[in-house]
Amino acid sequence: xxxxxxxxxxxxxKLPGVGPRQAARFVIALLDQPEENxxxxxESINHLKRDxxxxxxxxxVSSNHSCSICHDTKRDRNKLMIVEKITDLESVExxxxxxxxxxxxxxxxxxxxxxxxxxxxxxxxxxxxxxMLALRQAQGDNLELIVATNPNTPGETTALYLRDxxxxxxxxxxxxxxxxxxxxxxxxxxxxTTLKHALEYRK
Amino acid sequence: xxxxxxxxxxxxxKLPGVGPRQAARFVIALLDQPEENxxxxxESINHLKRDxxxxxxxxxVSSNHSCSICHDTKRDRNKLMIVEKITDLESVExxxxxxxxxxxxxxxxxxxxxxxxxxxxxxxxxxxxxxMLALRQAQGDNLELIVATNPNTPGETTALYLRDxxxxxxxxxxxxxxxxxxxxxxxxxxxxTTLKHALEYRK
Amino acid sequence: xxxxxxxxxxxxxKLPGVGPRQAARFVIALLDQPEENxxxxxESINHLKRDxxxxxxxxxVSSNHSCSICHDTKRDRNKLMIVEKITDLESVExxxxxxxxxxxxxxxxxxxxxxxxxxxxxxxxxxxxxxMLALRQAQGDNLELIVATNPNTPGETTALYLRDxxxxxxxxxxxxxxxxxxxxxxxxxxxxTTLKHALEYRK
Amino acid sequence: xxxxxxxxxxxxxKLPGVGPRQAARFVIALLDQPEENxxxxxESINHLKRDxxxxxxxxxVSSNHSCSICHDTKRDRNKLMIVEKITDLESVExxxxxxxxxxxxxxxxxxxxxxxxxxxxxxxxxxxxxxMLALRQAQGDNLELIVATNPNTPGETTALYLRDxxxxxxxxxxxxxxxxxxxxxxxxxxxxTTLKHALEYRK
Numbered sequence: 001x002x003x004x005x006x007x008x009x010x011x012x013x014k015l016p017g018v019g020p021r022q023a024a025r026f027v028i029a030l031l032d033q034p035e036e037n038x039x040x041x042x043e044s045i046n047h048l049k050r051d052x053x054x055x056x057x058x059x060x061v062s063s064n065h066s067c068s069i070c071h072d073t074k075r076d077r078n079k080l081m082i083v084e085k086i087t088d089l090e091s092v093e094x095x096x097x098x099x100x101x102x103x104x105x106x107x108x109x110x111x112x113x114x115x116x117x118x119x120x121x122x123x124x125x126x127x128x129x130x131x132m133l134a135l136r137q138a139q140g141d142n143l144e145l146i147v148a149t150n151p152n153t154p155g156e157t158t159a160l161y162l163r164d165x166x167x168x169x170x171x172x173x174x175x176x177x178x179x180x181x182x183x184x185x186x187x188x189x190x191x192x193t194t195l196k197h198a199l200e201y202r203k
Numbered sequence: 204x205x206x207x208x209x210x211x212x213x214x215x216x217k218l219p220g221v222g223p224r225q226a227a228r229f230v231i232a233l234l235d236q237p238e239e240n241x242x243x244x245x246e247s248i249n250h251l252k253r254d255x256x257x258x259x260x261x262x263x264v265s266s267n268h269s270c271s272i273c274h275d276t277k278r279d280r281n282k283l284m285i286v287e288k289i290t291d292l293e294s295v296e297x298x299x300x301x302x303x304x305x306x307x308x309x310x311x312x313x314x315x316x317x318x319x320x321x322x323x324x325x326x327x328x329x330x331x332x333x334x335m336l337a338l339r340q341a342q343g344d345n346l347e348l349i350v351a352t353n354p355n356t357p358g359e360t361t362a363l364y365l366r367d368x369x370x371x372x373x374x375x376x377x378x379x380x381x382x383x384x385x386x387x388x389x390x391x392x393x394x395x396t397t398l399k400h401a402l403e404y405r406k
Numbered sequence: 407x408x409x410x411x412x413x414x415x416x417x418x419x420k421l422p423g424v425g426p427r428q429a430a431r432f433v434i435a436l437l438d439q440p441e442e443n444x445x446x447x448x449e450s451i452n453h454l455k456r457d458x459x460x461x462x463x464x465x466x467v468s469s470n471h472s473c474s475i476c477h478d479t480k481r482d483r484n485k486l487m488i489v490e491k492i493t494d495l496e497s498v499e500x501x502x503x504x505x506x507x508x509x510x511x512x513x514x515x516x517x518x519x520x521x522x523x524x525x526x527x528x529x530x531x532x533x534x535x536x537x538m539l540a541l542r543q544a545q546g547d548n549l550e551l552i553v554a555t556n557p558n559t560p561g562e563t564t565a566l567y568l569r570d571x572x573x574x575x576x577x578x579x580x581x582x583x584x585x586x587x588x589x590x591x592x593x594x595x596x597x598x599t600t601l602k603h604a605l606e607y608r609k
Numbered sequence: 610x611x612x613x614x615x616x617x618x619x620x621x622x623k624l625p626g627v628g629p630r631q632a633a634r635f636v637i638a639l640l641d642q643p644e645e646n647x648x649x650x651x652e653s654i655n656h657l658k659r660d661x662x663x664x665x666x667x668x669x670v671s672s673n674h675s676c677s678i679c680h681d682t683k684r685d686r687n688k689l690m691i692v693e694k695i696t697d698l699e700s701v702e703x704x705x706x707x708x709x710x711x712x713x714x715x716x717x718x719x720x721x722x723x724x725x726x727x728x729x730x731x732x733x734x735x736x737x738x739x740x741m742l743a744l745r746q747a748q749g750d751n752l753e754l755i756v757a758t759n760p761n762t763p764g765e766t767t768a769l770y771l772r773d774x775x776x777x778x779x780x781x782x783x784x785x786x787x788x789x790x791x792x793x794x795x796x797x798x799x800x801x802t803t804l805k806h807a808l809e810y811r812k
Contacts, residue, residue, distance in 0.1 A: 003672065004653070004656075004657075004660035004661050004672065005660075005661045005670045005672075007653060008650075008653045008654070008657060008661075011646075011649060011650045011653055012650075014638075014642070014646070014650075015634075015635045015638055015639075016634050016635070016638045017631065017634070021594070021696065021699075022626065024695075024696055024699060025624075025625050025626070025696055026624045026625070027657070027661075028670075028694070028695050028696060029623075029624055029625045030624075030654065030657055031657065031658070031661060031663075031670070033623070035658055037620075037623070038654050038655060038657055038658060039655060040620060041617075041620045041621075041623075041654050042651045042652065042653075042654035042655030042656075043651065043655070044613070044616060044617045044620055044651075045617070045639065045647050045650050045651035045654065046647060046648060046651030046652070046655075047613075047651075048613075048617060048636070048639055048640065048647055049640070049644055049647060051613035051614075052613050052614045052617075052636075052640060054640075061614045061637075061640070063612065063613065063614075083390065084390070085391070085637070086633075086637050087391045087630070087633055087634055087637060088390045088391050090630075090633060091390060091391050091392075091393065091398070092390070092398060094395075095395045095398045095399065097395075097398065097399050097402055098402060146402075146405060148390060148401075149390075150388075150389055150390050151384045151385070151386050151387065151388055152386075152387055152389075175405040175406055176405060176406065177383060177384055177390075177401040177402065177404075177405050178381055178382060178383030178384070178400055178401045178402070178403060178404025178405050178406070179381060179383045179384055179385070179386070179401075179404075180380060180381030180382045180383050180385075180400075180404065181354045181380055181381070181382055181385075182354070182382070182383075182384075182385050182388075182397050182400075183354050183355075183382070183394075183396045183397060183400070184354065184355055185353075185354055185385075186353055186355075187286065187287070187291045187294060187295070187351060187352075187353050187380075188288070188290045188291050188294050188427075189294075190294065191386075192297075192298045192300075193386040194385050194386060195294070195295060195298045195300065196298065196300050197381055197383075197385075197386070198351075198380040198381045198382075199300055199301060199349075199380065199381070200381060201380075201381025201382075201383065201404050201406065202349060202378040202379060202380050202381050203378055203379065203381070203404065203406070206469065207450070207453075207454075207457035207458050207469065208457075208458045208467045208469075210450060211447075211450045211451070211454065211458075214443075214446060214447045214450060215447075217435075217439070217443070218432045218435055218436075219431050219432070219435045220428065220431070224493070224496075224797075225423065227492075227493060227496060228422050228423070228493055229421045229422070230454070230458075231467075231491070231492050231493060232420075232421055232422045233421075233451065233454055234454065234455070234458060234460075234467070236420070238455055240417075240420070241451050241452060241454055241455060242452060243417060244414075244417045244418075244420075244451050245448045245449065245450075245451035245452030245453075246448065246452070247410070247413060247414045247417060247448075248414070248436065248444050248447050248448035248451065249444060249445060249448030249449070249452075250410075250448075251410075251414060251433070251436055251437065251444055252437070252441055252444060254410035254411075255410050255411045255414075255433075255437060257437075264411045264434075264437075266409065266410065266411075288434070289430075289434050290427070290430055290431055290434060293427075293430060391630075489796065490796070491797070493797045494796040494797050497796055497797050497798075497799065497804070498796070498804060500801075501801045501804045501805065503801075503804065503805050503808055504808060552808075552811060554796060554807075555796075556794075556795055556796050557790045557791070557792050557793065557794055558792075558793055558795075581811040581812055582811060582812065583789060583790055583796075583807040583808065583810075583811050584787055584788060584789030584790070584806055584807045584808070584809060584810025584811050584812070585787060585789045585790055585791070585792070585807075585810075586786060586787030586788045586789050586791075586806075586810065587760045587786055587787070587788055587791075588760070588788070588789075588790075588791050588794075588803050588806075589760050589761075589788070589800075589802040589803060589806070590760065590761055591759075591760055591791075592759055592761075593692065593693070593697040593700060593701070593757060593758075593759050593786075594694070594696045594697050594700050595700075596700065597792075598703070598704045598706075599792040600791050600792060601700070601701060601704050601706065602704065602706050603787055603789075603791075603792070604786040604787045604788075605706055605707060605755075605786065605787070606787060607786075607787025607788075607789065607810050607812065608755060608784040608785060608786050608787050609784055609785065609787070609810065609812070
C-alpha cells in the first residue's frame, strides 16, 4: 500500500463515525475528482479556523461576533433552548417550529468521558441569563428555559444539574422537552420506560 | 401435499400475523407433540367461548361478570384509562405503574376498515361514566379520563371524538398520554413530528 | 386474569416462535371469531395425528404410505436431496427448480440439544439408498445425493457425517449446495467466511 | 449560517455516502480539532494527486509505477482476479485467502450511468493478458481469470462481456466467484434466487 494514501485514510478516520473502509472510499473518490476540487477542499479545511468562528452569545457557528439567529429581531427573546451541540440546533431549526433563541453547551456531563460542568458553556449560560434578566426586569416577562439535552444518561444528568443551579433565578421557568410515545408507535409494543414517561407527560 | 395438513395450515393463517410459512411450522411442530397435548389444545379452543367471557364493566377478559381489576378495591377509582385492545391493557399492567381502572374500546375509529363509533364500546363508556359520576357527586373528587389510544390516525381520530362527546361532563378531566422523544433517542436524528410533539408536551 | 384464558395462552406458547404476547393476541383473536371456526380449529388439532402421517420413504407429510412427491413418476429418481426439515423441503419445492426426490432427516446433529445421528432418519436413509442402488445396478446411472443441510454448525456436522458413512457406496456422488455471495450483495462488504466460500465454490 | 461553514459542508457532501447532516458533523468536528490537524489534512488533500498514483499494471493505488502486490514475487502469477474497485481488492486482501494478482476495472458496465466497456480498463486488461500469455507460452501453465465483479446487474453484465471477449484466448480459464447460501443463513428462509444459485453452484 502507498504510504501517503494510507496516511490520508488515517486522517479521515478522525472524523466522527468514519471507519477505515469509508475513509478508504473517501480517498479513492478524491483521486477520481479533478485537481481543482482537491485544491478547494484542501484550502477550505486549511483556513477553516480563520474563516469560521462561534457566536459570542449562543456558540452557534457564525461569521461574526453574533450569529444570524441571535441577530434576528423577529425571534422570540422569551424562550431560550439549551442544546448539547450545533447539530441539535440545526435539527430543531430545520423543523421551523421553534422561534426562540438557543444556547449551545458544547456537550453533556459525562464523567466517563471526563466531561464535567466546567468543560461545558454553563458559566457562559449563567452570565448570559443574568444579562438577559437584568434587561427584562422592567418588562416583567417570564423567560422560558427549554432544556433540550438528549434523553440519555449524560443529557439527563446535565438537565438535572441545570435545574439545580438555575432553580432560584427569578423570572425564569425551566421546561424539558416532552417524552413518551413517538408517532406511529404502538402502545402494545412500547417498552416500560416509554410507558412510564407517557404517563408522566400526559396532559 | 396432505389435504388435512393443508387445511390446518389454512386455519392457523387466520390468526393475526401468521403467514403460510409460520402456519406450516406450527402444524409440523404439533405433529411432533404427544397426542395428549393436541387433545388439550384442541379442547381448550373448542370450549373457549364457554370458558372465557368479558368483564361487564371494562370489557377486559374475565371468568365472571366483573374482572379482577374492576373487583380490586385497592385500584384508584379516580382514574380511568381508555385503551383500544385487551393487549394494550396488558402492556400497561405489566409495567405496574398504573393503579387506576380501564375501559377497553374494542378498537379505534377507522372508516377504511368500516369501524365507526357505533362499532366500539363508546355507548357503554358513556353509561359507565354517568353511573360513576352519579356515585361520586357527594365526594367532589375529579375523575381523570386518560385517553390511551395509539399515536396513529385511527387512535388520534378516536381521541378527538371522545374529547368531543365527553367535553361537557362535569367533574371529568381528559388527558392524553405524553408524546415526544423516546428514551435513548437523539435530538439530532429525531423526525419533525417527534420534535413537534416534544415541544408541545414540554413541561 | 381469567385462568382458562391464561391456560390457552400457555398452550399457544408451545408453538415455535410464539411468545406470551403473540399467544395472548391469538386467544383474543379467537374470542372474536364465530363459534364454528373455533370448533373447526379445535377438532382439526384434536384429530391431527389420525389424519396426517409421514411418507414411509422420504418422511414428508402425507395422507398415505407414500407421499405425492415419491409417487410422482415425473420426478428425477437420479437425484435425492437430503434436508433437515419438512419446511426446508417446502422452501425448495416452492422454487420449482428442483425435480428430484427428497429425504427429510428430522433435524441436524447437535450435541448441545442431544440430537445425535441415532435421533435422525439416517438408518432409514441408508436402507433406502441400498434399495435404490440395488434396483438401479442394471441401468448404470449415477445417483446424486445433494446434502442440503443448513450452512450452520449442526448442518455442517451432519453433512460431514453423511459424507463419512456414505463415501464408499458405489454409484453415488455426494454434492453440497453452493456457498458464496448472495444476489445483490457487495464484494466490498462481504464477510471473510463468505469470501472464503466464494473463492472455494468458484467455477 | 456562516457561508464559509456552509461551503465546506457542501464540499464534504461530494464524498461518497455523505449527506448534509454528516457533512455538517464533519465540519463541526474539525472546528474542535487543533489547527495543526487541519493543516495536515488540508495539505494531504491538496497534494493527493502528486503523492498517490495508480499501478501501471493492475491500477491499484501505488507510490511507484508498479504496486506492492504486482511487485511481490511470492504472489501466484497463475491467478488474476478482476475486481471493480480498489475497495473490493482491499476486502479480498484483508481475508489473506487469495495469493494471486489483481486487475482493477474501475467500475462495472452500467448504461444507466453511462459506463460502457470503453470507460473501464478492459483494453488494458486485454493488453496485459497478451503480454502475460506470451511470457508463459514456454511454461504451459494455465492462467485462471477469476471474475470477481459484484453479484448485481452491472457486475453480471461485465462478467458476461469479459467472458465474450476473452473466451477464445488460449491457456486462459475463466471462473466466477461462488454464489449461494451465506454462512449462518437458513434454507427455509432463503429467497428463490439464492436457492437457484445454491443448486447451480453445488459441488
